[in-house]
Amino acid sequence: MGELSLVARTGRVLFSRAVQGRLAYAKYFFISLLGFFVGFGLTLMLWLYVNDHRAGGLAVGRDDLIAYLALALVINFTLSLSLDSILSSRIRTGQVAVDLLKPISFQWMYFFISMADIVIQACMGAVVLVVAFFVLSVKPLRLEAVQMAVFFVSLVLAILVQYGICFIFTLGAFFTNFGYGMFNLRLMTQATFSGVFAPLLLYPMSLRAVAYALPFHCVVHTPALIGLGWVSPVQALPLLAEQLAWAAGLFAAGQLGFRWILARFSIQGG
Amino acid sequence: MGELGIYFKAFKSMLATRFEYRTDVVLSLLGSLFYQLSPLVTYAVIATQVPNLDGWNSTQILFLFGLWALAMGLSELLFDRVWYVGGMVNLGQFDRLLLCPVETLPFCLVTEPQLHSVGNIFCGCAMLGFAGYSLHFAWWIWPLLPFWGACGAVIYSGILVVFSTILIVLPGNGVNVAQLVQQAGNATRFPLGVFPGAVKWILLFVVPLGAYQFLPGLWLFHGGSPVAGLLAPPAAALATAALAWFAWESALNHYESTGN
Amino acid sequence: MPRNTGAAGPAIETRGLAKSYVQRVVQAGLMGSIKGLFHAEKKVVTALKGLDLRVERGEAVGLIGENGAGKSTTMKLLTGILHPSGGHLSVLGHQPSRERKLLARKIGVVFGQKPQLLWDIAVRETFELLRVMYRIPDAVYAETSALTAKLLGLEPLLGVPVRLLSLGQRMRADLACSFLHAPQLVFLDEPTIGLDVLAKEQARQLIKTMRSRFGMSLILTTHDLKDITDTCERVVLLDKGSLLFDGSLPAFEHKFAREKRIVVQLERPLDAASRKALGARIARLGGKLQRASGIEVAVAYERPAAVRGLTQLLVTKLDVADMAFEKSDMESIVRRIYGRPGARRG
Numbered sequence: 001m002g003e004l005s006l007v008a009r010t011g012r013v014l015f016s017r018a019v020q021g022r023l024a025y026a027k028y029f030f031i032s033l034l035g036f037f038v039g040f041g042l043t044l045m046l047w048l049y050v051n052d053h054r055a056g057g058l059a060v061g062r063d064d065l066i067a068y069l070a071l072a073l074v075i076n077f078t079l080s081l082s083l084d085s086i087l088s089s090r091i092r093t094g095q096v097a098v099d100l101l102k103p104i105s106f107q108w109m110y111f112f113i114s115m116a117d118i119v120i121q122a123c124m125g126a127v128v129l130v131v132a133f134f135v136l137s138v139k140p141l142r143l144e145a146v147q148m149a150v151f152f153v154s155l156v157l158a159i160l161v162q163y164g165i166c167f168i169f170t171l172g173a174f175f176t177n178f179g180y181g182m183f184n185l186r187l188m189t190q191a192t193f194s195g196v197f198a199p200l201l202l203y204p205m206s207l208r209a210v211a212y213a214l215p216f217h218c219v220v221h222t223p224a225l226i227g228l229g230w231v232s233p234v235q236a237l238p239l240l241a242e243q244l245a246w247a248a249g250l251f252a253a254g255q256l257g258f259r260w261i262l263a264r265f266s267i268q269g270g
Numbered sequence: 271m272g273e274l275g276i277y278f279k280a281f282k283s284m285l286a287t288r289f290e291y292r293t294d295v296v297l298s299l300l301g302s303l304f305y306q307l308s309p310l311v312t313y314a315v316i317a318t319q320v321p322n323l324d325g326w327n328s329t330q331i332l333f334l335f336g337l338w339a340l341a342m343g344l345s346e347l348l349f350d351r352v353w354y355v356g357g358m359v360n361l362g363q364f365d366r367l368l369l370c371p372v373e374t375l376p377f378c379l380v381t382e383p384q385l386h387s388v389g390n391i392f393c394g395c396a397m398l399g400f401a402g403y404s405l406h407f408a409w410w411i412w413p414l415l416p417f418w419g420a421c422g423a424v425i426y427s428g429i430l431v432v433f434s435t436i437l438i439v440l441p442g443n444g445v446n447v448a449q450l451v452q453q454a455g456n457a458t459r460f461p462l463g464v465f466p467g468a469v470k471w472i473l474l475f476v477v478p479l480g481a482y483q484f485l486p487g488l489w490l491f492h493g494g495s496p497v498a499g500l501l502a503p504p505a506a507a508l509a510t511a512a513l514a515w516f517a518w519e520s521a522l523n524h525y526e527s528t529g530n
Numbered sequence: 531m532p533r534n535t536g537a538a539g540p541a542i543e544t545r546g547l548a549k550s551y552v553q554r555v556v557q558a559g560l561m562g563s564i565k566g567l568f569h570a571e572k573k574v575v576t577a578l579k580g581l582d583l584r585v586e587r588g589e590a591v592g593l594i595g596e597n598g599a600g601k602s603t604t605m606k607l608l609t610g611i612l613h614p615s616g617g618h619l620s621v622l623g624h625q626p627s628r629e630r631k632l633l634a635r636k637i638g639v640v641f642g643q644k645p646q647l648l649w650d651i652a653v654r655e656t657f658e659l660l661r662v663m664y665r666i667p668d669a670v671y672a673e674t675s676a677l678t679a680k681l682l683g684l685e686p687l688l689g690v691p692v693r694l695l696s697l698g699q700r701m702r703a704d705l706a707c708s709f710l711h712a713p714q715l716v717f718l719d720e721p722t723i724g725l726d727v728l729a730k731e732q733a734r735q736l737i738k739t740m741r742s743r744f745g746m747s748l749i750l751t752t753h754d755l756k757d758i759t760d761t762c763e764r765v766v767l768l769d770k771g772s773l774l775f776d777g778s779l780p781a782f783e784h785k786f787a788r789e790k791r792i793v794v795q796l797e798r799p800l801d802a803a804s805r806k807a808l809g810a811r812i813a814r815l816g817g818k819l820q821r822a823s824g825i826e827v828a829v830a831y832e833r834p835a836a837v838r839g840l841t842q843l844l845v846t847k848l849d850v851a852d853m854a855f856e857k858s859d860m861e862s863i864v865r866r867i868y869g870r871p872g873a874r875r876g
Contacts (some may be wrong), residue, residue, distance in 0.1 A: 031436075035450035042457040042465070046316070049464040054319050068456060172297070184301025184386060192308040198315050279662040287650035292692065364642050368611045369646075371634035371664060523627075524612055526551050527606050 011112035014189045015119075029123035033124050040073045040128060043197060064228070068199050070132040072224045074125035074194040075155070078218055081114050083172055084170040084183045100262075107254055110170075111163055118159060135262055150233045150240070154223040161218045164250025165190070171257045189214070195221030217244040276372055281348075281380040282451025288385045295385045302346075302389030306339045306397075309459055324463030330491045333401040335459050337415070337483035340394030343387045349427035353448045356437040364438070365527050375518045379427065394419065411490065414500075421434035421503035422482040426455055428510030429477050435521035455479045461487075481506035484530070532566050539623055541715050541747035542585040542608060546617035548602050549578040549771075577603040577630065579771040580617060587714075590741060590748035592758030595768035601751040605719050605766070607637055622714055635664060638708035638746075642720030645704040647692045653703045654688040658781060664711035671710065677743070678706035681736040682729075697724040705733055709740050716740075716745040722754055734760045755864060767867070774867070777787075786863045788832045791856040793838060796825040797849035808847065815839040825851070 018104050047069060051062050060068065082242050087110065090096040099106060143151065165186065172182035191197070194216040222243055226236045277438040281358050284398040288295065313335070317328055326334075351358075355378070367374055433447045454473065458480045473480040482503035489499025538686065556562050578600045585591050593601050606612040607619060610626030610633055619626060624633040636865040647657045661671050665856040679685050692700060701724050708716060718737070722730045738761055742745055750762055758765065758779075765782045767775035775782060798823055800808065809819040812829055816836035821828040827848065830839055 013529050023464065031447055035447075035453060038450060040284060040455040042453065042469075045469065046457070046460060049323070050319050182297055182301075185297055188301055188304030188308045190325050192304070192311050197312045202315050202319065204314065204318055207314070276663050279659055283648060283651065283655050283659045286655065287648060290650045362641075365606065365611050365641065365643055368630060369609060369634055369637075369639050371631055373631065411852050460753070527611055 011108065015112045015115050017176055031099065032121075032128065035059055036073070036077050036128055037126065037131075040070065043073065044069055044132075047198070059201060064230075065199075066109075067133075067228055070129055071227050072196050072199075072220050073226075074129045075158065075223055076194065076220045077128075078118060078121045078125040079158060080121065081117055081161070081162060081166045082212070083110055083114050083166040084186060087170045088183060097120060097217070107167060107251075107258060116164055120222065143227075146233045147226070150236045151223065151227045154236065154240055154243060157240060157247055158219045158223045160247035161215055161250060163218070164247055164254055165215060167254040168250060168257065171254065171261055181228045190216045190219070193217060194219055195224065199224075216242045218246050273372060277376055279380070280377060281383060284381045285385075286384060292485070298384070298386030299389040301502050302386040303393060306335070306393035309456065310335065311328075313459075320402040324461040325492065326463075326487070329401050329404045331460065332397050332484050333405070333487055333491075334399055334461065336394045336397030337418055337422055337486075338394070338455065338459050339390050339397060340416070340419035341426055341482065343390030343392075343394055344419060344423035345427045346384045346387035346390060348383065348423065349379040349430075350384045350387070351378050351380070352427060352434050352450060354382060355434040356447070358471040359437055362526070362527065368522070368525075369453060374522070375431070375515060378433075382482045393498075407490075414486070418482050418486055418503050421507040422479075424507040425478055425503075425510045427478065427480055428507070428514040431514035432510075435517045438518075438521040439524045451477070451479075458484065470474045478506040478510065490491075505527070539587075539620075540584050541589065541622060542583060543620045544581050544583045544617060544866075545606060545619075547578060547581040547583070547604075547614055547619050548576070548616040549600075549607060549612060549701040550574055550576040550615045568733065577771055578607070581768075581771075581773060583766065583773070583776070585747060585749065587747055588741075588745045589761040589764060589842050590750070590767055591764045592755075592762035593749060593751040593766050594755065594864060595751075595774075598770070599768040601768055602719060603771075605639075605717050605749065605751060609637060609717055610634070632779060633645060635711070636714045638706055638711065638716040639714035640708045640716075640718045640721045642701065642723035646707050647704055649692050652689050653684065653695075656692070656703075656707060657688070660707055660710050666711045670712050674710045674712055674740075675706075678709055678736060679738060681739060682706055682732050698726055698729050701725055702729060702733065705736065709736065712740075712744045714748060716739065717751070718748065718750045718752075718754055721750070722752060722757055730757070731755065733757075737761045742785055753862045766811070767864075769868075783857075783863070786867055787857065789830050789866075790832075790837075791820065792829045792831070792837075792844065793853040793854045793856055794827045794829070794844050794848060795851055796827060799825050800827070800848075811843055811847070812840065815843060 044066065047065055048062070051065060087096065090099065099109065169182045169186040193211040193212065193214050200211050200217060200221055203211060211221075222239050225231050226239065231239065313328075313331065316323070321327075349475060355364070358367065358378075367378055370377055398419075402415070403414060428446055430451050433451055436447060454477055454519045457465070458473060462473055462484045465473070470480070474484070485494065485502045486499040489496050490495030551574070553573045553575050555573050556570050557565060566642070581600075581604065593604065595601050603612065607614050608621050608626060610621075610630035613627040615864050621633055622636050624636075625634050646656070646660075647653065648659070657675060660666070666674075679688065682705065684703060684706055687695060687699055687703060692703070695703065701722075705718075705721055708718075716737075721737075722733050722773070725733060734757060737748065737750075741748060741761075748761065750758060752758060762779065764778055765775065767782075768774065775785065777785070805819075805822045808822070808827075816833055817829045817831040817840045820830045829844065831837060831840060840851075844853070
């Protein structure tokens with residue numbers, strides 16, 4: 001109980017300081033937002049062109065497509081973590097030694113710090129979502145309370161899956177001592193198979209099968225499906241179970257991997 | 271040894287540092303292959319829905335993909351440090367740059383070569399090679415391909431420099447700024463005709479990321495102006511480089527160092 | 531034969547040099563940060579208030595002051611990193627911010643906390659890059675690289691990647707980097723930070739040797755004042771961006787280091803009552819009982835006339851085992867200057 005309360009208290013402080021750290025560079029808060037609008041806008045324009053030029057339109061209707069892309073991009077943006085990028089730099093310069101001296105689990109410490117990214121990005125994402133739906137005249141989503149609750153649970157599980165994925169890739173940075181490669185690999189695999197650019201429904205069968213076999217779709221595609229009401233709460237239950245399984249598996253793998261690496265790695269920087 | 275020799279020496283020294291992390295090099299190469307293949311997957315998804323984009327067939331679009339990959343790879347090999355300007359300012363390393371007896375902009379740009387750029391260059395060459403072979407390029411088009419790629423690298427890097435000067439004046443997170451430019455660049459893999467007129471105009475004349483591949487493509491495949499196809503890429507590259515230089519020098523006048 | 535003494539004009543000349551910048555003030559706490567996103571107060575901070583300074587060629591000046599006094603700002607203005615907000619500034623005949631590149635070739639700079647070594651490759655590779663970048667003639671490079679390697683004990687480290695060096699080893703190698711091109715003027719900002727006692731001594735020896743060999747001018751800021759007493763003949767004291775003192779080391783000591791001490795070792799400790807009585811007698815003779823703990827007693831005095839009476843008192847009233855006379859060291863002088871209420875302005 002004492003250990004848990006220490007983690008919670010330290011976590012709250014870490015989270016609060018991390019948010020302050022990010023807000024200190026206020027101008028970049030808005031540049032991020034602008035960057036997101038640009039990315040969202042260009043992807044959307046491309047898909048709208050495709051929709052308008054396909055005989056009979058896409059398998060997904062125009063409004064549904066817009067809604068999906070908006071929600072998927074917002075979820076992807078909200079859950080994009082720079083954990084592996086930051087940590088790989090600390091590993092390279094040896095600063096990670098300071099983190100290892102803290103009387104709190106390394107995995108939990110960076111979880112709370114990462115939550116700062118997520119909260120800030122969620123605020124920005126919400127703004128984008130509202131603006132996108134308003135500008136593009138998409139009818140607002142009308143989810144029932146149960147659907148909202150399931151969507152919320154799915155988002156929380158998506159955060160855990162995303163953190164698990166990032167942490168595993170960060171462990172790779174311990175192994176390679178630099179980490180850029182791991183970061184790039186994760187980013188691109190995730191971009192391809194998470195369903196952020198298009199609903200997996202539009203993917204060819206073979207690619208869809210690969211996407212479903214990997215955990216990335218649990219981060220974007222699954223919560224987007226639930227959030228848009230494309231699956232009922234009952235149909236969502238196996239999806240939530242899948243998210244939970246991935247989250248638990250990745251967390252456990254992260255713990256084991258971290259212990260294994262700690263016993264072997266040496267700190268650079270003298 | 272002239273100033274160019276100094277840049278070359280610095281580039282070589284920094285390139286040597288990249289070989290220190292061998293596993294990471296392999297993973298970075300894999301990452302860059304994925305970076306280029308991932309949008310191909312996206313395109314494959316699109317191609318299952320429509321036979322062409324604004325009259326451009328898949329092979330012609332591959333030409334655009336290839337030039338963007340080549341330009342990006344060359345930029346990562348030769349000018350990648352522009353991504354780290356924000357970090358350098360925050361950590362005080364920018365002070366050290368200002369103490370070097372060389373022109374700071376080119377020296378800064380060449381001192382962070384990335385080996386994963388080889389993956390992007392390789393992908394770019396492969397895609398261009400395939401497109402050129404399939405589209406039966408005349409012999410004199412082949413030498414223009416690396417030229418257009420080089421113009422693209424200068425345009426892309428120049429725009430990144432202009433945006434990164436914000437970080438010199440207002441210290442902050444550089445990655446956000448660079449990602450903004452990269453996102454715009456990613457869009458130019460597709461024929462600009464698929465975007466509304468205003469966006470197309472911006473990508474050709476304001477941030478001319480479309481100038482070095484779309485205009486040559488228009489000339490080669492769709493009867494566009496040969497003058498625009500041949501001259502627009504170097505003109506846009508020169509204009510962007512000049513703007514980048516001006517923006518950088520102006521930003522240095524407003525630089526406030528951080529900490530002691 | 532020193533190379534740099536023949537050039538005309540001072541090494542550094544500043545008149546009314548000023549630097550101020552705008553700082554965003556955000557309220558404390560998470561809510562403060564969120565409010566700061568939309569509105570933050572702006573405060574103009576004056577880091578340097580009209581500094582007048584002249585340093586001759588070949589001269590070595592120690593720049594001292596507490597944190598925030600303006601030392602690093604001065605260094606950055608003199609090296610061309612920062613643009614001044616006002617005043618006139620000339621370094622080796624150049625205006626630093628406008629002629630940065632020309633000046634950079636003639637100066638060497640050590641920022642103790644911002645090394646110039648290439649992190650991932652051997653020290654030798656950085657040396658080689660600097661040789662090319664500064665266009666160092668072969669003969670000069672051969673001499674400076676040999677001298678620095680010998681005096682700083684770098685020979686075994688030259689082939690080692692920087693990331694594998696200890697902090698002290700990195701600092702020594704970084705110090706060497708700034709001397710390779712035999713600069714006319716060297717700026718050293720905390721050059722001995724992170725060094726052990728022996729390495730500090732090596733660093734000071736290098737500075738002295740390079741100065742005597744090449745006639746370099748030197749500006750040194752440090753928190754270890756022994757660096758200054760060992761290598762400089764002049765001291766400039768800054769306080770809150772203003773000049774508090776500028777003069778020779780002896781003049782500095784004369785002005786601020788009048789206090790001397792008699793330190794006595796006793797056969798046995800004093801009891802409380804004896805300590806109190808001794809303190810009163812010392813005060814009457816113009817001294818001050820600084821310390822009386824265990825078997826050591828320290829008595830401070832300023833007027834030379836007081837020394838005879840104080841010595842007599844100590845010898846006759848105490849069981850003296852040993853006795854020594856001490857001058858104040860730089861450390862205690864500076865501590866006292868900044869501890870004085872009058873020294874803190876603004």
